[in-house]
Amino acid sequence: MQIEIATLFPDMCEAVLSESIIGRARRAGYLSVTCHNIRDYTLDKHRRVDDKPFGGGMGMVMQAEPVYRCWEAVCAALPEKPHTIYLSPQGKTLTQQRARELSRLPALFLLCGHYEGVDQRVLDKIVDEEISIGDYVLTGGELPALVLTDAVARMCTGVLPNASAFEEESHFSGLLEYPQYTRPELWEGEGVPEVLLSGHHRNIDKWRQAESLRVTQEKRPDLYAAFLEQENSPE
Numbered sequence: 001m002q003i004e005i006a007t008l009f010p011d012m013c014e015a016v017l018s019e020s021i022i023g024r025a026r027r028a029g030y031l032s033v034t035c036h037n038i039r040d041y042t043l044d045k046h047r048r049v050d051d052k053p054f055g056g057g058m059g060m061v062m063q064a065e066p067v068y069r070c071w072e073a074v075c076a077a078l079p080e081k082p083h084t085i086y087l088s089p090q091g092k093t094l095t096q097q098r099a100r101e102l103s104r105l106p107a108l109f110l111l112c113g114h115y116e117g118v119d120q121r122v123l124d125k126i127v128d129e130e131i132s133i134g135d136y137v138l139t140g141g142e143l144p145a146l147v148l149t150d151a152v153a154r155m156c157t158g159v160l161p162n163a164s165a166f167e168e169e170s171h172f173s174g175l176l177e178y179p180q181y182t183r184p185e186l187w188e189g190e191g192v193p194e195v196l197l198s199g200h201h202r203n204i205d206k207w208r209q210a211e212s213l214r215v216t217q218e219k220r221p222d223l224y225a226a227f228l229e230q231e232n233s234p235e
């Protein structure tokens with residue numbers, strides 16, 4: 001998969017995306033992520049990319065032309081038009097299911113807004129979908145783009161050791177994950193559930209399923225109710 005991030009702060013994105021699992025996957029060639037500086041596409045001699053909003057009001061608005069020229073240059077270098085996402089507090093909230101669907105696409109173009117946002121005309125022209133990471137407002141789209149990239153990338157082939165690494169995690173099946181324990185066996189006087197030390201895989205699986213239901217019911221009754229409804233629906 002190819003992810004193209006258009007931002008005014010490419011170093012901020014690179015710093016995160018060069019580290020850990022995503023950084024390793026990029027170096028190993030399982031994933032290609034490129035950060036494009038929208039400022040490189042302005043025709044303004046002072047490299048300006050924003051201006052005051054028409055109609056007055058606070059703050060600045062990112063201009064249409066540099067964003068459009070950046071998008072056109074990225075599209076020209078790809079075999080087909082990337083699915084274009086504007087990270088926006090007005091978008092649909094990101095879910096595990098949407099991240100899974102996006103991970104199956106060949107290429108994504110992620111547009112990060114800043115200041116008061118982006119001139120609506122370029123959004124109307126290039127954006128396929130708006131995605132929010134939650135009902136709150138951040139200063140820019142970079143953190144949301146990083147969140148989206150991480151959530152999508154870890155489900156791309158080769159990034160994690162195998163699909164069960166993400167299929168068994170919270171939200172994939174509609175439930176939260178069971179509690180996890182590691183060495184030492186005794187810490188601060190607390191042991192670990194006996195079944196996990198038994199080596200009996202069927203019993204371990206049963207315990208994990210039961211814990212997964214318990215934890216979901218306790219922490220996210222909304223997810224638990226939706227899960228039960230789906231389980232009991234006639235297909």
Ligand code: SAM
Pocket residue numbers: 086087088089090111112113114115116117118131132133134135136137138139140141142144
């Ligand atoms: N004026 C805009 C509004 O009220 O809808 C908010 C602009 S916000 C200060 C600046 C940029 O941050 C946005 O253009 C968007 O790219 C990004 N952003 C802020 N909060 C976000 C969120 N919850 N999810 C995704 N992107 C967000």
